[in-house]
Amino acid sequence: MEHPIKILIVEDNVIIADDMQSMLEEIGYEVVDNVIVYEQAIEVLKNNHVDLVLIDIILASDKTGIDLGRHIREVYNIPFIFVTSNSDKATVENAKTVKPDGYLVKPFEQQDLYTSIEIALSNFNYAQKSQAGVGSAVQEADDSFSSNSILKDSIFVKKQHLYYRIQFGDIQFIKADNVYLEVNTVDKKFLVRSPLKDYLEKLPKNKFYRAHKSYIVNVDHIDAINSKDIMINNTLIPISKDFKEFIISSMNS
Numbered sequence: 001m002e003h004p005i006k007i008l009i010v011e012d013n014v015i016i017a018d019d020m021q022s023m024l025e026e027i028g029y030e031v032v033d034n035v036i037v038y039e040q041a042i043e044v045l046k047n048n049h050v051d052l053v054l055i056d057i058i059l060a061s062d063k064t065g066i067d068l069g070r071h072i073r074e075v076y077n078i079p080f081i082f083v084t085s086n087s088d089k090a091t092v093e094n095a096k097t098v099k100p101d102g103y104l105v106k107p108f109e110q111q112d113l114y115t116s117i118e119i120a121l122s123n124f125n126y127a128q129k130s131q132a133g134v135g136s137a138v139q140e141a142d143d144s145f146s147s148n149s150i151l152k153d154s155i156f157v158k159k160q161h162l163y164y165r166i167q168f169g170d171i172q173f174i175k176a177d178n179v180y181l182e183v184n185t186v187d188k189k190f191l192v193r194s195p196l197k198d199y200l201e202k203l204p205k206n207k208f209y210r211a212h213k214s215y216i217v218n219v220d221h222i223d224a225i226n227s228k229d230i231m232i233n234n235t236l237i238p239i240s241k242d243f244k245e246f247i248i249s250s251m252n253s
Contacts, residue, residue: 004030005121008044008053010068011083012036012060016106020054020083023110027156028165029117038063045076052101052121053080057091069098079124081116083108114156155202157183157190164190168204172232174216186233211243222247 007029011017014036021031033044038061044050053072057065065082072080081102082095095103101120104112154167166185175182176196183190192199200208200216211217211230215237224231225247230239239247 004028005117006030006032006049006051007117008032008041008048008050009034010036010038010041010053010059010065011056012058013056016056020113023113027110027114037061038065038068041068042071045072050076050078052078052117054083054104054117055080055100057082057084057086057095066094066098069095069100073098079120081120118156157192166190168207169218169220171203171208171218172221173211173218173235173237174199176214184233184235209243209246211237211239213240215239219247219250 007024009017009020009024009031011020011034017034017036021034024031032048032050033040035041035044037059041053041055045053053068055065055068059065059068065084069080069082072078079101081104082100083104083106084091084095085106087105092103101124102116104116153169154165157164157166166183170185172184172186174184174196179193181192181194181196181199183192196210196214196216200210203216207218207220208216209219217230217232217237221232222230223233225239225244227244228238229236230247231237
């Protein structure tokens, strides 16, 4: 199972910091530590694995969040996001000098925090591959995952006020229902607002196929097949002629 993304919070307002930690843990991230000053953050970074840092620009120390961002850029190869109440031109211009991977203005909602983190991680991951000289075809394929590329073997699905992390292997099939998709796992169903075609692009291409105009299926969960349908977990799913031929060909290869 993929390990949760490890996040360091650097925020001198204890109430805001605790609220952020609760939001992050509800989504499924792991908070490595929750500190208030530059010096504490340096120690945490030195002694722990951290995937991303959330930094308030104004800290309870002589050194600011921008100083910390500069240190991270010089010493560590990880993304960071400025989380601040200041959005004036001077602050933004100063923040830009250390090239943050995101800039989130307080107050914000859990969804804003989640979106900022996933986009920052995705863009950072893509930039690293670009710098390493990865071929353009691979880059384009990886970019199709958008904010989910960093997750490697899972995807987040929102249900009510929470984002649930679902392993790709647990998804059995996805059914289109007007403007919504019904994502079916072994024991749960989630509704997602997305075109079927767009959602297919976020899934591993060696496991998920469009079996019908209204269905995506995980081939690992197919239990049975006949001339018109496949069966997954006692559910009959109609299939196209092309998909039937593909499955039969795969069975016989």
